Amino acid sequence: MATVDLSQFHKTFFEESLEGLDAMEAALLALDSGSADHELVHTIFRAAHSIKGGAATFGFADVAAFTHVAESLLEEVRSGRRAVDAGLTDLLLRSVDCLRAMLARTARGQPVADAASEALRIELTQLVAGEAAPAPAAAQAGATAVDGWDIRFVGLPHLLRSGHEPLRLFRELQQLGRLEVLRAFVGDAVAADFSTLDPGECHLGWELRLHGAVARPDLDAVFEWLDGDCELAIAPLAAVEPVAPSPEPAVAAPAAAREASAAGHADGGSIRVGIDKVDALIDMMGELVITQSMLNDIGANFDLSQLERLREGLAQLERNTRELQDSVMRIRMLPIGTVFNRFPRLVRDLERKLGKQVKLELHGEHTELDKTVLEKIGDPMVHLVRNAIDHGLELPRQRRAAGKPEAGTLRLDAHHEGGNIVVRISDDGAGLNHERIRAKAVERGLVPPDQPLGDDEIAALIFEPGFSTAAQATDLSGRGVGMDVVRRNVRDLGGSVGVKSVAGQGSVFTIALPLTLAIIDGLVTAVGGERYIVPLISIVESLRLPADAVRRTAGGGEVFRFRDEYLPVIRLHRAFGCADAVTEIGRGIVVVVEDGGQRVGLLVDELVGQQQAVIKSLEKHYRQVQGVSGATIVSDGSVALIVDVGGVVRLGRCSGKAA
Amino acid sequence: MHENHADTAPTVQQLTFSLVGEEYGVDILSVREIRGWTRVTRIPQTPVYVLGVLNLRGAIVPVLDLRLRFGLERESYGDNTVMIVVAVAERLFGIVVDAVSDVVDIDPATIKPVPDMGAIVDTRYLKGLATHAERMVMLLDVQKLMRPEDVETLDAALPDVRAAEIAA
Amino acid sequence: MAKILAVDDSASMRGMVAFTLRGAGHEVTEAENGQLALDAAGAGAFDLVLADVNMPVMDGIAMVRALRARPEYQGVPILMLTTESHTEKKMEGKAAGATGWLVKPFDPDQLLATVKRVLG
Numbered sequence: 001m002a003t004v005d006l007s008q009f010h011k012t013f014f015e016e017s018l019e020g021l022d023a024m025e026a027a028l029l030a031l032d033s034g035s036a037d038h039e040l041v042h043t044i045f046r047a048a049h050s051i052k053g054g055a056a057t058f059g060f061a062d063v064a065a066f067t068h069v070a071e072s073l074l075e076e077v078r079s080g081r082r083a084v085d086a087g088l089t090d091l092l093l094r095s096v097d098c099l100r101a102m103l104a105r106t107a108r109g110q111p112v113a114d115a116a117s118e119a120l121r122i123e124l125t126q127l128v129a130g131e132a133a134p135a136p137a138a139a140q141a142g143a144t145a146v147d148g149w150d151i152r153f154v155g156l157p158h159l160l161r162s163g164h165e166p167l168r169l170f171r172e173l174q175q176l177g178r179l180e181v182l183r184a185f186v187g188d189a190v191a192a193d194f195s196t197l198d199p200g201e202c203h204l205g206w207e208l209r210l211h212g213a214v215a216r217p218d219l220d221a222v223f224e225w226l227d228g229d230c231e232l233a234i235a236p237l238a239a240v241e242p243v244a245p246s247p248e249p250a251v252a253a254p255a256a257a258r259e260a261s262a263a264g265h266a267d268g269g270s271i272r273v274g275i276d277k278v279d280a281l282i283d284m285m286g287e288l289v290i291t292q293s294m295l296n297d298i299g300a301n302f303d304l305s306q307l308e309r310l311r312e313g314l315a316q317l318e319r320n321t322r323e324l325q326d327s328v329m330r331i332r333m334l335p336i337g338t339v340f341n342r343f344p345r346l347v348r349d350l351e352r353k354l355g356k357q358v359k360l361e362l363h364g365e366h367t368e369l370d371k372t373v374l375e376k377i378g379d380p381m382v383h384l385v386r387n388a389i390d391h392g393l394e395l396p397r398q399r400r401a402a403g404k405p406e407a408g409t410l411r412l413d414a415h416h417e418g419g420n421i422v423v424r425i426s427d428d429g430a431g432l433n434h435e436r437i438r439a440k441a442v443e444r445g446l447v448p449p450d451q452p453l454g455d456d457e458i459a460a461l462i463f464e465p466g467f468s469t470a471a472q473a474t475d476l477s478g479r480g481v482g483m484d485v486v487r488r489n490v491r492d493l494g495g496s497v498g499v500k501s502v503a504g505q506g507s508v509f510t511i512a513l514p515l516t517l518a519i520i521d522g523l524v525t526a527v528g529g530e531r532y533i534v535p536l537i538s539i540v541e542s543l544r545l546p547a548d549a550v551r552r553t554a555g556g557g558e559v560f561r562f563r564d565e566y567l568p569v570i571r572l573h574r575a576f577g578c579a580d581a582v583t584e585i586g587r588g589i590v591v592v593v594e595d596g597g598q599r600v601g602l603l604v605d606e607l608v609g610q611q612q613a614v615i616k617s618l619e620k621h622y623r624q625v626q627g628v629s630g631a632t633i634v635s636d637g638s639v640a641l642i643v644d645v646g647g648v649v650r651l652g653r654c655s656g657k658a659a
Numbered sequence: 660m661h662e663n664h665a666d667t668a669p670t671v672q673q674l675t676f677s678l679v680g681e682e683y684g685v686d687i688l689s690v691r692e693i694r695g696w697t698r699v700t701r702i703p704q705t706p707v708y709v710l711g712v713l714n715l716r717g718a719i720v721p722v723l724d725l726r727l728r729f730g731l732e733r734e735s736y737g738d739n740t741v742m743i744v745v746a747v748a749e750r751l752f753g754i755v756v757d758a759v760s761d762v763v764d765i766d767p768a769t770i771k772p773v774p775d776m777g778a779i780v781d782t783r784y785l786k787g788l789a790t791h792a793e794r795m796v797m798l799l800d801v802q803k804l805m806r807p808e809d810v811e812t813l814d815a816a817l818p819d820v821r822a823a824e825i826a827a
Numbered sequence: 828m829a830k831i832l833a834v835d836d837s838a839s840m841r842g843m844v845a846f847t848l849r850g851a852g853h854e855v856t857e858a859e860n861g862q863l864a865l866d867a868a869g870a871g872a873f874d875l876v877l878a879d880v881n882m883p884v885m886d887g888i889a890m891v892r893a894l895r896a897r898p899e900y901q902g903v904p905i906l907m908l909t910t911e912s913h914t915e916k917k918m919e920g921k922a923a924g925a926t927g928w929l930v931k932p933f934d935p936d937q938l939l940a941t942v943k944r945v946l947g
């Protein structure tokens with residue numbers, strides 16, 4: 001029989017195992033924090049169980065052996081024979097780390113078990129109650145050779161409902177030796193009345209004779225699955241001289257790790273996609289094919305009478321394309337929870353290391369973002385979280401003295417805002433020391449000594465290159481990596497990072513990143529002869545204002561009342577310097593947009609329509625332009641700029657100050 | 660001043676064009692294409708000589724007008740307006756000139772340094788002077804035309820003005 | 828050949844099972860957990876179901892019970908893919924209506940042999 005090359009599944013196995021370990025870790029941490037949810041224990045068990053099964057199947061013996069012990073221990077927990085305490089959680093968390101390392105070595109084709117993993121495996125083994133070597137397979141006494149067997153087999157009524165088929169059974173027996181059916185009979189239990197007989201039930205029995213030197217275990221194996229589904233009596237035909245028991249065939253002796261193929265596990269960057277997403281794609285492909293054949297049809301015998309059909313077909317094509325594009329983009333979108341999941345562990349480790357107490361709150365784990373962005377958001381977040389615990393949160397006694405609960409709160413939340421994902425890392429710690437930051441900035445020559453600065457402006461200085469806030473660098477945050485690196489990383493992704501802090505009450509770091517680096521839904525607006533695209537997601541409402549709805553402020557700005565607030569008007573033609581635009585507010589359209597909780601009204605000439613815009617960089621051949629996030633190509637082949645709402649809002653705010 | 664060191668040096672091909680009656684050349688190796696005028700999309704907060712951007716087979720490419728670059732005016736853009744698309748490093752940009760003339764071979768040995776001579780184009784943007792068919796060709800240093808520093812310097816002076824404009 | 832429903836939450840195991848069976852000419856539908864398997868089973872007719880025991884959302888035991896409650900699946904062989912350390916699970920599976928089991932780890936040849944055994 002052709003042997004299947006299993007190495008193609010190794011990569012999937014590593015990926016799912018690492019995910020399983022993440023889940024295991026998260027659940028262990030939840031247990032650690034006192035949650036008694038039984039489902040958590042199941043999750044942990046399941047993860048270990050799957051890794052063990054996979055590792056054994058794919059021949060990673062060391063990983064399988066290690067997880068086997070861990071699983072046995074977990075089985076005791078699951079069945080309630082062992083209570084979970086801090087020591088056990090700790091041991092299991094160390095096991096998670098160890099398994100991660102073992103899997104990494106397996107993937108690289110290196111020797112998998114090392115001293116550390118062996119020590120841990122032994123520790124686990126010793127803990128498992130009565131974990132002696134598995135009882136030797138019940139002595140196969142009576143391994144006597146026989147001439148054959150007499151078998152009396154009576155199916156119980158539910159036999160067929162368990163998917164058994166006596167005929168198959170007989171065929172199996174035939175493979176062991178020559179099978180003779182001595183008698184078939186109707187079971188005693190059957191009623192004589194055929195009208196009440198359920199055809200789905202089995203009421204038959206057979207007396208069989210199997211000829212040949214068939215070993216009893218082989219015979220038992222045939223009936224192994226029928227335990228409880230039949231009455232079975234087996235008797236040897238005649239005993240002959242005993243022979244030595246044949247050696248049991250080794251059960252799938254796991255081969256040594258297939259190093260060669262494992263070495264090929266370079267990070268090809270794969271993505272696990274939910275079946276629903278793939279199904280949606282296939283559905284859409286189907287529709288596209290239908291549309292195409294319809295258009296083909298029209299094209300084959302085109303005359304003007306079919307113009308309407310052609311239009312319909314094209315409209316359909318457009319819809320299909322858009323849907324397909326949506327679905328394709330969605331494939332790359334993953335929940336940020338995968339990044340959040342690292343933090344419980346990190347926080348726990350930092351707590352112990354620093355003698356602090358931290359209550360970690362996670363919100364918005366399901367917020368989705370592009371995989372590329374997701375992969376890069378982790379490091380800046382880790383840095384900010386370390387920083388918050390190291391420098392932000394105080395020691396328990398300091399907190400007590402300040403009248404705060406001993407445990408500090410660290411909150412991570414993620415949500416969509418405009419075309420961005422916004423991640424906030426907030427703590428209720430000491431807050432930034434604005435004076436010290438200012439002094440340091442002056443000392444470093446980052447700002448002139450006499451420059452007036454607001455608190456937020458001072459706080460922003462910590463992101464300047466070379467700035468380090470820690471009076472003494474600890475081994476956690478003071479690794480020579482400063483906030484400037486955080487800012488650079490975030491900016492590289494087209495995002496921004498900011499901080500607000502109140503002394504004694506804590507700090508909030510906010511990272512805003514684009515959801516995807518590729519496409520937005522936009523509203524096309526006209527200003528003068530130009531087209532500007534406003535991201536749909538930032539738009540609150542578009543309205544025509546009566547000419548007298550706009551008031552001038554003392555500073556010369558313009559505001560209008562929208563719902564319950566006054567919003568500044570930003571004349572896009574001024575912001576972007578367009579000639580020949582509508583200047584009377586009453587004759588144009590005001591598009592109310594929102595960014596970071598700030599709303600403004602953008603004055604445009606008119607709305608042209610909605611369009612999906614593939615974002616093209618202006619920087620590639622030119623440079624970044626304030627108020628513009630990129631460009632796109634519109635249907636006539638010309639270029640339209642995409643409005644960076646945040647940038648325009650800042651322009652507006654800046655104009656307010658200048659006025 | 661005539662150092663005859665380059666007998667064996669290959670000639671350099673220059674694309675020549677005219678600007679306000681003078682003849683200029685750009686290294687043909689940096690030229691990607693020559694195209695007629697197409698409408699560009701204006702970009703805010705750019706120096707006046709950057710006319711805007713256009714779609715060059717999917718790339719968003721800035722276009723600058725050489726007349727405006729040197730403080731002159733251009734009356735109109737139309738069918739006769741010519742644009743040379745050049746590449747500097749990986750970046751592309753278009754240069755609007757009056758007319759494209761020819762592709763000529765220049766012997767590098769004949770290239771002379773630029774005296775300050777009051778040409779339209781600031782001598783800082785010239786690599787040298789060459790002679791072709793008895794006519795002087797000024798060799799343009801395209802790298803310097805769109806140097807980011809220039810853009811930044813100019814731009815740095817702008818925000819205050821602009822903010823005031825918006826508020827007005 | 829046969830239409831087989833392969834149910835396992837582990838993508839690698841499922842992939843291995845499906846690949847092996849397809850290689851032997853069977854038509855395989857994959858499902859990630861018991862619930863999705865029930866959905867798939869409702870959408871098509873299968874000659875054999877292979878199911879892992881430990882799965883999130885709905886485990887293999889509950890899935891077998893639910894399948895056996897459907898008249899069209901009463902006679903369909905269902906094999907549990909289980910590990911040797913859990914004999915009680917085998918019995919639980921049987922009580923729920925499983926036909927038999929295949930003990931992990933198994934290799935492709937063992938899988939094919941077992942499938943052949945129940946398909947006759």
